[in-house]
Amino acid sequence: xxxxxxxxxxxxxxxxxxxxxxxxxxxxxxxxxxxxxxxxxxxxxxxxxxxxxxxxxxxxxxxxxxxxxxxxxxxxxxxxxxxxxxxxxxxxxxxxxxxxxxxxxxxxxxxxxxxxxxxxxxxxxxxxxxxxxxxxxxxxxxxxxxxxxxxxxxxxxxxxxxxxxxxxxxxxxxxxxxxxxxxxxxxxxxxxxxxxxxxxxxxxxxxxxxxxxxxxxxxxxxxxxxxxxxxxxxxxxxxxxxxx
Numbered sequence: 001x002x003x004x005x006x007x008x009x010x011x012x013x014x015x016x017x018x019x020x021x022x023x024x025x026x027x028x029x030x031x032x033x034x035x036x037x038x039x040x041x042x043x044x045x046x047x048x049x050x051x052x053x054x055x056x057x058x059x060x061x062x063x064x065x066x067x068x069x070x071x072x073x074x075x076x077x078x079x080x081x082x083x084x085x086x087x088x089x090x091x092x093x094x095x096x097x098x099x100x101x102x103x104x105x106x107x108x109x110x111x112x113x114x115x116x117x118x119x120x121x122x123x124x125x126x127x128x129x130x131x132x133x134x135x136x137x138x139x140x141x142x143x144x145x146x147x148x149x150x151x152x153x154x155x156x157x158x159x160x161x162x163x164x165x166x167x168x169x170x171x172x173x174x175x176x177x178x179x180x181x182x183x184x185x186x187x188x189x190x191x192x193x194x195x196x197x198x199x200x201x202x203x204x205x206x207x208x209x210x211x212x213x214x215x216x217x218x219x220x221x222x223x224x225x226x227x228x229x230x231x232x233x234x235x236x237x238x239x240x241x242x243x244x
Contacts, residue, residue, distance in 0.1 A: 017083030021130035035128035036111035061107030
C-alpha cells in the first residue's frame, strides 16, 4: 500500500484521517492552511515534552509517534499516514508534547498554528466536527488496543495491530496492504522482544498472510490475518499500552 496521495479530486484519503472525514470543499480549506514543509527520513518533527503548539497535516509519507517509558525504553505509540493530523493535542490544551513524531521516509505536510486551526473550525463547522471525531477515534483505538491485548500472545497482538493498520489505511475492498514498519518498530508497537516478533512473523509468513521486506510488511491476505488475530492464544497479564 502506497500512502502517497495525489492532490486533486482523484486523491484517496483514508476515512480515519482528518482529510478523509470532510467533503471536498472543506478538504481544500484544510489543504490551504499554514504552509508547506518537507522532512527527510529520520527527521524529528515534534519532540516529546516540547512546548510548541503547531500541528502537522500529513499530505504524503508516514510518521511514527514514540514516547519514553519510566525505565527509559522507547515505546511506539502510533503510526500516522497521509490524511492524518498530528500534534493537535498541544494546540488544544496548551500542555507539553506527550510524544515524539519522527518521519519514516520523506514526509510532506502542512505546518498549521493552533490559531489557524481554531479559526478554520469556527468558519467551517464540519471541519470542527471532523477534528473532534478524529481525536475521539485515536482515543478509541488506544483503548481498544489495551482491550485487544488482554491475555493475548505475541502472534495475536501482532496480527491484530497489523490488521488494524491495514484496515485503517488501506483502500476499501482490497484484501492486501503494505505497511512501512521495520521489525524493531513492530516489536515496540506490540510490546514484545524482537526475538518474539521474528518468531511471530515467521508464523505469519508460513501461513501466507504476510510477506516481509526491508522496513516494510505486505499483508497478502487480510481476511486470513483477521482469522489469525481472532484465534489468538490467551496468555498471562497484558502489557501496559500508553494512550495517545
